[in-house]
Amino acid sequence: MKAFGKAVLVLLAIAIFSVASIDSDAQEKKKGKGKKGGKGPDPVGKMVAGLDLSAEQQAKVDEIRKEYRPKLAEIQKRRNEVMTPERRRTEKEAKQAAKDAGKKGKKAKADIEEALGLSPAESQKLAAIEKERQALIAKINADVRALMTDEQKAKLPEPGKKKKKKAKVE
Secondary structure (H helix, E strand, C coil): CCCHHHHHHHHHHHHHHHHHHHHHHHHHHHHHCCCHHHCCCCHHHHHHCCCCCCCCHHHHHHHHHHHCCCCCCCCEEEEHHHHHHHHHHHHHHHHHHHHHEEECHHHHHHHHHHHHHCCCCHHHHHHHHHHHHHHHHHHHHCCCCHHCCCHHHCCCCCCCCCCCCCCCCC
């Protein structure tokens, strides 16, 4: 039973990562960069957006980007070996079908897993890749935070918490 729970958590992490990947690909295409003209993954961009970085801070952030971009791209390349474009489409469709059916959490994840048809070895490989990716992003975030002033850090959202959308008042 514990193994099933771990498998569910792994697939949930994979699903979340896939949505983020698909969303970032769509945003890059809208900007006219596409896959060939883009510079690769950039987890720092959103983090520093809206912060008034000094020229020195910006230069250091650019160095951090330059250092970690190839490592992130290599992780993404290994992930793409398992999650082919067809599987990413299947995953997206399964997520939408689960959402349309009102399924959430474990039920939605189970439907997505079933649709993907990953072998246990593939699931384990994706879980290991995702764990490596999350550790690298945590390191990048720590390096960038170390450059910031207390005022800049205060503007950042708390890790693990999502911003709540304010209801529109008409």
